[in-house]
Amino acid sequence: MNxxxxxxxxxxxxxxxxxxxxxxxxxxxxxVSWVPSYGSEMRGGTASCAIKVSDTEIYSxxxxxxNTLVAMNEASVDQFESLVKPGGVLISNSTIxxxxxxxxxxxxxxxxxxxxxxxxxxIRGANLVMLGAMIQATGLFAPEFFADGIDAYFDAxxxxxxxxxxxxxxxxxxxxQA
Amino acid sequence: xxxxxxKGNDALAEAAVRAGCRFFGGYPITPQSEIxxxxxxxxxxxxxxxxxxxxxxxxxxxxxxxxxxxxxTMTSSSGPGFSLLQEGISYIASAELPAVIINVQRYGSxxxxxxxxxxxxxxxxxxxxxxxxxxxxxxxxSIQENVDFTTLAFDKADEYRNPVxxxxxxxxxxxxEPVDLPEMHEHDPNKNPEAARGKGDGPFxxxxxxxxxxxxxxxxxxxxxxxxxxxxxRWESIQVEDAELVLVAYGITSRICKEAVMLAREKGIKxxxxxxxxxxxxxxxxxxxxxxxxxxxxxxELSPMPMIQEDVLLSLDARKPVHNFLAGMNIPEPIDIVExxxxxxxxxxxxxxxx
Numbered sequence: 285m286n287x288x289x290x291x292x293x294x295x296x297x298x299x300x301x302x303x304x305x306x307x308x309x310x311x312x313x314x315x316v317s318w319v320p321s322y323g324s325e326m327r328g329g330t331a332s333c334a335i336k337v338s339d340t341e342i343y344s345x346x347x348x349x350x351n352t353l354v355a356m357n358e359a360s361v362d363q364f365e366s367l368v369k370p371g372g373v374l375i376s377n378s379t380i381x382x383x384x385x386x387x388x389x390x391x392x393x394x395x396x397x398x399x400x401x402x403x404x405x406x407i408r409g410a411n412l413v414m415l416g417a418m419i420q421a422t423g424l425f426a427p428e429f430f431a432d433g434i435d436a437y438f439d440a441x442x443x444x445x446x447x448x449x450x451x452x453x454x455x456x457x458x459x460x461q462a
Numbered sequence: 463x464x465x466x467x468x469k470g471n472d473a474l475a476e477a478a479v480r481a482g483c484r485f486f487g488g489y490p491i492t493p494q495s496e497i498x499x500x501x502x503x504x505x506x507x508x509x510x511x512x513x514x515x516x517x518x519x520x521x522x523x524x525x526x527x528x529x530x531x532x533x534x535t536m537t538s539s540s541g542p543g544f545s546l547l548q549e550g551i552s553y554i555a556s557a558e559l560p561a562v563i564i565n566v567q568r569y570g571s572x573x574x575x576x577x578x579x580x581x582x583x584x585x586x587x588x589x590x591x592x593x594x595x596x597x598x599x600x601x602x603x604s605i606q607e608n609v610d611f612t613t614l615a616f617d618k619a620d621e622y623r624n625p626v627x628x629x630x631x632x633x634x635x636x637x638x639e640p641v642d643l644p645e646m647h648e649h650d651p652n653k654n655p656e657a658a659r660g661k662g663d664g665p666f667x668x669x670x671x672x673x674x675x676x677x678x679x680x681x682x683x684x685x686x687x688x689x690x691x692x693x694x695x696r697w698e699s700i701q702v703e704d705a706e707l708v709l710v711a712y713g714i715t716s717r718i719c720k721e722a723v724m725l726a727r728e729k730g731i732k733x734x735x736x737x738x739x740x741x742x743x744x745x746x747x748x749x750x751x752x753x754x755x756x757x758x759x760x761x762x763e764l765s766p767m768p769m770i771q772e773d774v775l776l777s778l779d780a781r782k783p784v785h786n787f788l789a790g791m792n793i794p795e796p797i798d799i800v801e802x803x804x805x806x807x808x809x810x811x812x813x814x815x816x817x
Contacts (some may be wrong), residue, residue, distance in 0.1 A: 302636070307467050310640045318638040343721035345637055345714075346793050414523070 285340075286424060287347045289364055290414075291332035292356025292377070294322060295409030301354065302333035304415065308433035309337045312425060317345035330359050339423070352422055354414050355381065356397070365390075375417045375459075377410065393421045395458040399449055409451030415460075416455020427456045465640040470605050470630065471496035473641050474564065475504065477609040478536050481616040482649030482728060483562070484510035485535040486526030489517055491543040492576040493632035494566035498538070509647075518543045520552030522563075529559035532657025534616055534649045538564030540632075541574050543796050545590065551625050552591030558617035560626075562612065563597070569764075569791050577791065578632035579716060583769035585630050587742040591720045596687050599627045599741040601712040605639040605731040611739075613644055622690055623656070629741060633714045633793075656809070690743065697745035698737040701727065703733030704755055707807050709799070710774050711762040715789070719762050722799040731804050738770070746777035758810040760785040762794060762801050783810055 288305065292298040299320055306318040315338045322331035332346040352373040355361045357380050368374055370389045379398035386392045395414035406412075412434065419430045434452050438444035468476070475497045478486070486501045498514060505512035505780070511528075515521035521537045528535040539547055544565045554561050565586060569579035587600050598618050608630060610711055615626040651657055676682060698716075701723055702708055709721040718738035726733040735767035736748045759782060761770045768786040787799055787808040 303467070307640060310465055310467050316640060318467075319633065320636055342639075342717075343724065344718040344796060345633075345639075346718070348795055 286337045287350045288335045288352040289350045290354040291360035294329045294331040296356045299333050301411035302335050304437050314343050317342045354441035367387050373421050389449040393417050393459045393462045400454050406447035406451050413455035416452040417459035420456045468641050470608050470634040471636050472500045473605045474608040474612050477501035479614045480644050480646050482534045482647045483536050485528035485533045487513040487515045487521040488537040491540050492536050493635045494540045518546035522547045525561050526554050529561045530658045532651035532654030536562040540566045541568040548591035554625045555595035562615045563627045566635045580764040584762050597625050597627045601629050601741050603716050606641050657738040695743045695745040695782040696739035697748040700735040702734035706732040707803050708734040710736050715762050722796040725796050726800045744773040749777040758783040762787040764789050766790040
């Protein structure tokens with residue numbers, strides 16, 4: 285059982301990041317659940333989603349303590365850092381989250397997701413940069429398998445661009461160096 | 463088997479379409495509005511009809527009419543909107559017409575709030591409308607069950623010529639899980655022998671000008687609901703074979719209780735779980751079949767006051783204590799359920815009563 289929370293501002297694509305993870309996990313033969321949590325705002329409020337990925341039946345879809353936290357902003361770290369299991373993974377968007385001391389019993393990967401997505405001219409792809417770092421840091425799936433899943437996800441929506449995969453791969457590379 | 467990752471409300475709506483539902487009338491309210499959104503797009507694709515009615519009362523009345531015309535038909539609502547459906551549901555039951563009603567439960571009385579809850583239990587299972595009728599009430603606990611029980615609801619509505627309720631909640635509505643959707647099922651209202659077709663021409667078509675009950679209606683209607691009660695109980699029992707305390711929970715709460723049972727067993731605490739799948743008829747048979755090891759029960763409910771407790775006590779002839787874990791507006795933690803259950807096991811051993 286792997287439990288993951290993706291969290292950030294509404295509009296940072298955090299629910300989509302979780303959805304992509306859930307979809308690829310399902311296609312990879314896993315049991316999955318995805319539970320959203322957000323305010324009434326379309327943008328700017330806090331949003332998060334809780335994803336469980338398992339080889340066996342998922343009982344409660346809710347998450348209190350998680351294996352992995354994908355944090356797009358400061359508020360996400362404030363809210364969830366203390367609930368990551370010891371030895372768990374925290375992916376931090378260092379374009380926005382700066383000058384913080386994280387728990388020492390976590391594997392923390394700081395990746396400048398927002399800046400990288402801007403450099404790659406795919407500003408809405410910061411969530412994919414974060415996913416790349418998360419897949420690399422957790423080893424949840426082979427990075428290339430997951431990259432193909434991202435392409436398939438956006439192809440199915442009829443609006444893929446090679447920049448999506450580039451953003452994701454940049455995240456993988458950033459976590460490799462970290 | 464191609465699985466699809468779907469949101470609870472969307473999956474439920476698609477299941478209705480695949481069950482042959484071709485008329486939906488209803489009014490938006492959170493947390494069930496995606497059902498309308500989905501069907502507003504989907505119904506025209508399959509030659510069906512979607513009406514966003516001016517109110518819930520209009521919606522349920524349109525459903526009444528569509529059912530009379532032989533359609534498979536559905537409406538959905540939540541909280542205050544579900545209250546507004548009650549008169550229409552009573553009329554549909556009285557007319558012995560099949561229809562599927564969805565209540566995606568939200569918290570509280572009055573306006574309440576939009577998050578998950580299980581406070582509509584009494585209204586759902588004891589009959590929120592006036593008069594002598596009951597509805598089969600299904601309580602799905604997953605997105606797949608949203609699909610399976612919506613499909614079943616249409617079949618049972620036809621079988622008994624009675625409205626059937628699917629009681630979801632805000633968490634099942636918004637979460638996503640993989641689902642295996644059934645094949646498309648066609649239901650042609652023009653080939654439905656029960657469909658009313660009107661009589662004569664002009665603006666004043668009518669079938670009957672009087673409303674009266676058949677001879678010995680009391681016996682007839684009692685037999686109908688007795689048959690449903692006897693044949694339609696559904697439940698799931700988990701690890702009750704040697705349990706000391708059995709949790710009772712339905713819907714999303716039952717999944718948290720399943721986790722609590724597994725956690726308790728790791729600690730050597732003998733918990734079991736009865737999950738009612740039908741809330742009416744309440745699965746009394748599940749309680750009659752328990753071993754003597756079971757000394758007490760604990761309901762786990764997303765409500766500030768006990769509701770299922772009443773039906774558990776009736777099923778037990780009030781012979782054993784029934785405790786409650788009332789989570790109210792909070793989603794309970796499995797460990798908290800285990801701790802309270804362990805405490806109840808001790809209390810029961812000391813001879814304490816309900817509470």
